[in-house]
């Protein structure tokens with residue numbers, strides 16, 4: 001492991017991953033338009049992990065471009081929590097986002113664009129741990145995102161693996177929250193990077209996450225901070 005990767009792993013990953021198994025309270029205030037904007041900026045438009053692409057996209061919006069590239073291919077493997085998350089996200093955003101068929105028979109390692117779910121492979125910042133209930137990374141289970149998972153046009157392409165639950169001794173097997181954790185992790189895969197209040201801080205997620213995703217997917221990729229159009233939907 002080179003020094004750069006070492007710094008990356010030990011300073012940035014814990015901030016990102018530590019609350020993916022977070023609490024399940026419902027006590028956060030729901031931000032208004034200004035707060036929604038701040039949450040999107042914090043999570044998607046400020047650089048930092050997992051935004052490892054060109055600096056020209058650092059402060060621009062990065063999302064899957066359904067209009068240009070098509071629906072997001074997903075390989076959910078009939079994992080109930082995965083299907084729950086896909087359904088919930090499409091309902092709350094009011095958009096069909098996912099193509100649930102086209103890569104169903106494609107081997108994980110051959111998926112070029114899309115999301116691959118994996119049950120039992122979740123890791124925390126220190127590897128297998130009780131709070132490591134879910135993470136997103138490269139196909140194969142890495143906690144690092146692949147290079148090129150989004151392009152210079154701000155289009156997320158993946159391929160990304162969405163890991164939930166752990167089948168390892170000492171790992172997270174918090175079944176009662178696993179639906180919520182699956183939603184949270186797909187939120188990461190849709191372009192939420194850093195946690196904010198109502199997304200991994202305070203709650204696994206609440207309406208603050210829904211407001212962020214709802215608005216991200218009603219703006220165009222590469223929109224800059226001044227150009228963001230925001231409405232409070234929840």
Ligand SMILES: [Zn+2]
Pocket residue numbers: 016017019020184188195200
């Ligand atoms: Zn998280």
